[in-house]
Amino acid sequence: MTTKTKAEPKSSGVTNGGARIVVDGDDEVLSPTDLSEMLAEGTKDSHDKAENCQFVKDFLRGRIKRELFKRGTAALYFVYAAMEEEIEKNEDHPHIAPIYFPAELHRREALAQDLEYFYGEDWESQISLSAGTKPYVDRIHEVGQRDPVLLVAHSYTRYMGDLSGGQILKKVAQRALKLPSTGEGLNFYQFEGIHSQKGFKQLYRSRMNELELDAETKERIVGESNRAFSFNMMVFTELEEIGKTIKEEVQDAGLGHSHAEIMEGGDINKCPYYAAKMVASGNPTYACQLAMTLLTHPPCQWALAAWVALLAGFTAWYIL
Amino acid sequence: MADMDADTAAHTEPSVEEEEPFFSNLDLLLFSLIVGLVVYWYMSRKKPEPIPEFKKLDTAAPAARETSFIEKMKKTGKNIIVFYGSQTGTGEEFANRLSKDAQRYGMKGMAADPEEYEMAELARLSQIENSLAIFCMATYGEGDPTDNAQDFYDWLQEIDDEDLSGLNYTVFALGNKTYEHYNAMGKYVDKRLEELGAKRIFDLGLGDDDGNLEEDFVSWREQFWPSVCEHFGVEASGDDSSIRQYELKEHTDLNMNKVYSGEMGRLKSFEVQKPPYDSKNPFLAPVTVNRKLNKAGDRHLMHVELDITGSKIRYDSGDHVAVFPTNDSAMVNKLGQILGVDLDVVISLNNLDEESNKKHPFPCPTTYRTALTHYLDISQPPPHQRPLRAGPGKALYHSWVQGACRNILAILEDMPSLRPPVDHLCELLPRLQARYYSIASSSKVHPDRISICAVVVEYETPTGRTNKGVATNWLKNKLVTDNGHKSTVPMFIRKSQFRLPFKTTNPVIMIGPGTGIAPFMGFIQERGWLKEQGKEVGETVLYFGCRYKNEDYIYQEELEEAEKKGVLTQLNIAFSRDQEQKVYVQHLLKNSKEHLWKLIHSDNAHIYVCGDAKNMAKDVQTALQDIAEELGGMTRTQATDYVKKLMTKGRYSQDVWT
Ligand SMILES: Cc1cc2nc3c(=O)[nH]c(=O)nc-3n(C[C@H](O)[C@H](O)[C@H](O)COP(=O)(O)OP(=O)(O)OC[C@H]3O[C@@H](n4cnc5c(N)ncnc54)[C@H](O)[C@@H]3O)c2cc1C
Ligand SMILES: NC(=O)c1ccc[n+]([C@@H]2O[C@H](COP(=O)([O-])OP(=O)(O)OC[C@H]3O[C@@H](n4cnc5c(N)ncnc54)[C@H](OP(=O)(O)O)[C@@H]3O)[C@@H](O)[C@H]2O)c1
Numbered sequence: 001m002t003t004k005t006k007a008e009p010k011s012s013g014v015t016n017g018g019a020r021i022v023v024d025g026d027d028e029v030l031s032p033t034d035l036s037e038m039l040a041e042g043t044k045d046s047h048d049k050a051e052n053c054q055f056v057k058d059f060l061r062g063r064i065k066r067e068l069f070k071r072g073t074a075a076l077y078f079v080y081a082a083m084e085e086e087i088e089k090n091e092d093h094p095h096i097a098p099i100y101f102p103a104e105l106h107r108r109e110a111l112a113q114d115l116e117y118f119y120g121e122d123w124e125s126q127i128s129l130s131a132g133t134k135p136y137v138d139r140i141h142e143v144g145q146r147d148p149v150l151l152v153a154h155s156y157t158r159y160m161g162d163l164s165g166g167q168i169l170k171k172v173a174q175r176a177l178k179l180p181s182t183g184e185g186l187n188f189y190q191f192e193g194i195h196s197q198k199g200f201k202q203l204y205r206s207r208m209n210e211l212e213l214d215a216e217t218k219e220r221i222v223g224e225s226n227r228a229f230s231f232n233m234m235v236f237t238e239l240e241e242i243g244k245t246i247k248e249e250v251q252d253a254g255l256g257h258s259h260a261e262i263m264e265g266g267d268i269n270k271c272p273y274y275a276a277k278m279v280a281s282g283n284p285t286y287a288c289q290l291a292m293t294l295l296t297h298p299p300c301q302w303a304l305a306a307w308v309a310l311l312a313g314f315t316a317w318y319i320l
Numbered sequence: 321m322a323d324m325d326a327d328t329a330a331h332t333e334p335s336v337e338e339e340e341p342f343f344s345n346l347d348l349l350l351f352s353l354i355v356g357l358v359v360y361w362y363m364s365r366k367k368p369e370p371i372p373e374f375k376k377l378d379t380a381a382p383a384a385r386e387t388s389f390i391e392k393m394k395k396t397g398k399n400i401i402v403f404y405g406s407q408t409g410t411g412e413e414f415a416n417r418l419s420k421d422a423q424r425y426g427m428k429g430m431a432a433d434p435e436e437y438e439m440a441e442l443a444r445l446s447q448i449e450n451s452l453a454i455f456c457m458a459t460y461g462e463g464d465p466t467d468n469a470q471d472f473y474d475w476l477q478e479i480d481d482e483d484l485s486g487l488n489y490t491v492f493a494l495g496n497k498t499y500e501h502y503n504a505m506g507k508y509v510d511k512r513l514e515e516l517g518a519k520r521i522f523d524l525g526l527g528d529d530d531g532n533l534e535e536d537f538v539s540w541r542e543q544f545w546p547s548v549c550e551h552f553g554v555e556a557s558g559d560d561s562s563i564r565q566y567e568l569k570e571h572t573d574l575n576m577n578k579v580y581s582g583e584m585g586r587l588k589s590f591e592v593q594k595p596p597y598d599s600k601n602p603f604l605a606p607v608t609v610n611r612k613l614n615k616a617g618d619r620h621l622m623h624v625e626l627d628i629t630g631s632k633i634r635y636d637s638g639d640h641v642a643v644f645p646t647n648d649s650a651m652v653n654k655l656g657q658i659l660g661v662d663l664d665v666v667i668s669l670n671n672l673d674e675e676s677n678k679k680h681p682f683p684c685p686t687t688y689r690t691a692l693t694h695y696l697d698i699s700q701p702p703p704h705q706r707p708l709r710a711g712p713g714k715a716l717y718h719s720w721v722q723g724a725c726r727n728i729l730a731i732l733e734d735m736p737s738l739r740p741p742v743d744h745l746c747e748l749l750p751r752l753q754a755r756y757y758s759i760a761s762s763s764k765v766h767p768d769r770i771s772i773c774a775v776v777v778e779y780e781t782p783t784g785r786t787n788k789g790v791a792t793n794w795l796k797n798k799l800v801t802d803n804g805h806k807s808t809v810p811m812f813i814r815k816s817q818f819r820l821p822f823k824t825t826n827p828v829i830m831i832g833p834g835t836g837i838a839p840f841m842g843f844i845q846e847r848g849w850l851k852e853q854g855k856e857v858g859e860t861v862l863y864f865g866c867r868y869k870n871e872d873y874i875y876q877e878e879l880e881e882a883e884k885k886g887v888l889t890q891l892n893i894a895f896s897r898d899q900e901q902k903v904y905v906q907h908l909l910k911n912s913k914e915h916l917w918k919l920i921h922s923d924n925a926h927i928y929v930c931g932d933a934k935n936m937a938k939d940v941q942t943a944l945q946d947i948a949e950e951l952g953g954m955t956r957t958q959a960t961d962y963v964k965k966l967m968t969k970g971r972y973s974q975d976v977w978t
């Protein structure tokens with residue numbers, strides 16, 4: 001957790017690693033070929049990487065600029081608008097109907113409200129589909145039109161994630177950005193139609209497992225889910241890059257009042273805490289810069305995105 | 321990231337997942353009630369002593385170094401320092417609130433970032449009279465400290481010969497239960513300071529951000545301050561406003577249109593009903609059926625139907641209906657009498673803590689009568705009261721209130737010396753909660769009505785009183801027409817994940833003794849409807865249990881009819897008291913284990929359990945594990961995992977309550 005200039009705590013014999021999606025590897029007893037288990041198992045590595053990429057890590061520490069959060073919300077809006085449009089179109093498809101939970105899951109409206117909060121009434125004219133988000137959105141439309149069963153993967157990757165780590169992100173964002181406790185700007189994270197997230201995830205898993213799919217299709221869904229993870233990493237990487245060009249003061253709530261006192265009428269760079277933190281956190285950017293360079297070449301975008309995201313995540317994970 | 325697997329974490333918790341927040345909430349509120357009453361009682365016996373003054377101790381101190389908190393405290397006359405280890409600001413906010421609190425108790429506090437001070441000075445804090453260090457410590461990563469507490473943490477680990485014996489301290493930990501290393505940092509600081517000789521003057525508080533961190537903090541703080549006062553031998557400043565969270569305002573010239581009369585959110589929402597309906601805006605559903613289900617016996621099991629025509633309310637079988645009951649008016653009047661107050665005075669209780677986003681304890685302005693009728697729980701004796709740590713009321717309250725099931729009325733009746741002001745009582749009583757019922761109908765068959773199956777709660781207390789369940793007795797008296805008026809029930813729907821399989825051919829195994837049959841009446845209706853639509857429907861097996869065949873075999877006709885029609889492929893009933901030996905649903909499960917195992921293991925059956933969480937649900941789970949062990953050839957551990965995994969994958973669902 002710490003900045004790398006500081007020693008790791010010595011007490012507990014901790015290991016580094018991501019949130020464990022605990023699924024025993026070698027469980028022969030109860031249908032390990034169920035899609036829910038294949039997905040959890042088959043996206044474990046992607047999940048570790050996603051969680052450990054720099055942008056996500058910074059976010060989790062409450063280091064998120066308002067501008068970036070707004071852009072992230074806009075990116076999510078395009079992704080969910082695409083995903084929900086395709087799901088609606090395929091609502092009666094035998095592979096979509098069992099996992100069709102518009103009242104419980106759909107986020108487009110919530111994101112629109114958040115964007116209105118951040119950008120004002122003409123939010124639609126102020127946001128645009130970014131280069132890092134476009135491949136994701138394009139892919140969703142592509143599978144929606146050509147291979148709807150793969151929407152299962154996209155929907156799993158986002159909704160199940162939102163129902164898991166999303167709640168942590170909500171609290172972090174609320175505090176870091178000093179958003180009102182009444183939830184404005186954070187509707188995305190608030191699933192009004194779901195009382196127990198744990199219970200709902202169980203229902204969702206049971207529905208995925210009720211889909212009539214052959215082994216090959218299940219494998220393809222796992223593959224597509226890993227791809228969806230990579231697309232998410234691309235979005236994060238892009239945000240991180242943009243973040244470097246934004247000169248907004250870090251909304252670090254941890255600095256709080258004491259920081260405000262020091263900084264009264266002062267220069268932020270004189271703050272020893274701030275300076276130390278900048279030095280410490282400015283490091284593992286090489287991989288990301290590389291990613292951005294490649295991303296500016298449209299033909300390479302696609303093939304390389306996954307690799308770069310992987311690399312960035314890995315580097316970040318390794319260095320920190 | 322730490323291990324945050326929500327499912328794994330939940331395995332260690334009781335299976336009563338649905339009920340938990342409600343009860344911990346209740347605990348908390350009841351606890352504050354008790355503490356409040358104890359403090360009140362204690363204080364009302366003693367004359368307040370003069371408040372000691374914590375004046376500047378050393379005005380002649382040399383120009384202090386910036387990193388010396390001791391110098392700063394001396395200069396500014398503080399005796400309490402609140403350090404925070406905080407990343408996103410919660411811990412810091414709590415620290416600020418605690419330091420402000422101090423004033424109310426005649427002390428002076430300051431919040432401090434451990435990174436900005438020389439923490440080794442803790443050894444010298446005793447230079448300041450009546451000094452105390454409070455630590456609000458959040459945990460991150462894999463049980464790690466926050467950035468700003470890292471140096472402090474390192475220092476704590478390194479020092480071995482430091483003697484902190486003059487240091488008074490207490491710790492409030494901020495964490496999240498879904499992490500493996502829950503509150504590791506707070507726990508470490510608490511333990512380590514003790515090892516180094518410091519004196520813990522109040523027990524570690526554990527805040528859980530997965531539950532309700534704010535409430536954890538508030539309840540800790542409410543116990544903490546009286547204890548500090550006691551420790552330093554000071555009285556909280558004079559009048560009891562010091563222990564009040566809310567300030568009373570009486571309204572004399574308020575238009576009654578601006579006064580809440582039982583609404584949960586919007587004023588007049590009961591007069592002008594507007595969808596969508598939810599917990600803040602319940603729908604007033606007319607009662608269309610209210611009949612007794614049991615044929616004999618001294619209990620009252622009832623079937624109630626609510627009409628939701630025109631409400632735009634939609635539900636699925638398996639969902640819950642929430643109802644907002646009201647308290648017995650005779651009890652409310654009696655309270656008013658005992659306290660000698662005019663219940664129709666219009667009041668507001670306003671939070672003294674302006675930073676809190678809870679402005680009032682219940683919708684205000686309102687009358688005492690409305691508050692005691694609609695908003696406050698006046699009939700529940702404390703169910704699982706946390707043991708009181710210290711103070712004069714400990715023995716008294718523990719056995720006297722909890723042991724004897726005394727509710728607030730009984731407490732006041734039996735303790736004539738205790739006459740708190742009614743507004744104080746309104747502040748301390750817990751909120752009257754909505755009650756949930758598993759919907760006993762299918763929307764496919766009855767889109768415009770919702771059925772409830774419930775048993776009336778009534779029991780004798782050790783003091784010879786009869787305690788009556790609020791909601792069930794209120795429902796029992798909701799006759800279809802009441803003096804020519806329709807009886808209505810304020811209600812809303814809570815979606816659940818207790819759902820029939822998507823594929824109608826998948827078998828279902830339903831286990832629900834007693835009122836646990838409720839959602840299965842909906843399931844059976846729905847499977848019957850599907851069959852009528854010409855759908856192929858899989859096996860539908862029910863395990864029901866009751867006491868006597870001739871007394872409480874509820875829905876007998878409906879169930880036997882469903883069996884005749886082949887909607888229920890198996891109807892298994894355990895009559896527990898018709899013979900010498902108890903026969904329960906789990907015994908019947910064992911009797912048909914081969915068939916059950918085939919349905920579960922080979923045919924993808926979904927298992928549903930509903931009803932009592934305390935014993936039945938656990939016993940049923942054990943029975944199913946036994947079957948898996950025996951017929952699946954598994955070890956005990958494998959069988960346990962097998963069943964757990966069925967749960968994770970949504971093929972073993974529970975709808976249980978205590
Ligand atoms: C998700 C969910 C679904 C539910 N579904 C149903 C349902 O379908 N049908 C149904 O009938 N109920 C159901 N319940 C329970 C229901 O919500 C109420 O709790 C119940 O009806 C009692 O409410 P009450 O207001 O009448 O009793 P309360 O006034 O709340 O009194 C109940 C309390 O009294 C105490 N008490 C009761 N008996 C005794 C005793 N013998 N000795 C000492 N203390 C005692 C206990 O503390 C108990 O909690 C469900 C609960 C949940 C959470
Ligand atoms: N007040 C009480 O005494 C009491 C007791 C139990 C539960 N409750 C609560 O009351 C609520 C509703 O109860 P209810 O009236 O619907 O149920 P109920 O009628 O009291 O019980 C239904 C059947 O379940 C049986 N049973 C008892 N313990 C069991 C166990 N461990 N496993 C399987 N079956 C068991 C009962 O047998 P026997 O009664 O013959 O043992 C009875 O035949 C439940 O939520 C429960 O928490 C109250």
Ligand code: HEM
Pocket residue numbers: 019020021022036039040047050051056156157158160161162164165166168169228229232321324325326327
């Ligand atoms: C921000 C950092 C993240 C944190 C803290 C986090 C945390 C978690 C946690 C605690 C779980 C619970 C596992 C369970 O319930 O079994 C989970 C599951 C999941 N997460 Fe994340 N996550 C993060 C990022 C992501 C990202 C970026 C994605 C993809 C876009 C994602 C997708 C998922 C999915 C699909 C699951 C469901 C696993 C399953 O049950 O099959 N997560 N996450």
Ligand SMILES: Cc1cc2nc3c(=O)[nH]c(=O)nc-3n(C[C@H](O)[C@H](O)[C@H](O)COP(=O)(O)O)c2cc1C
Pocket residue numbers: 060061168171172175322405406407408409410411412458459460461462463464466494495496497499500501502503504529533
């Ligand atoms: C990334 C992250 C990691 C966390 N790790 C833990 C942990 O290991 N153990 C724990 O008890 N709580 C953990 N928490 C919960 C926080 O300690 C909790 O939310 C706390 O209220 C944060 O306080 P702060 O706002 O003062 O920083 C974690 C929170 C986040 C965001």
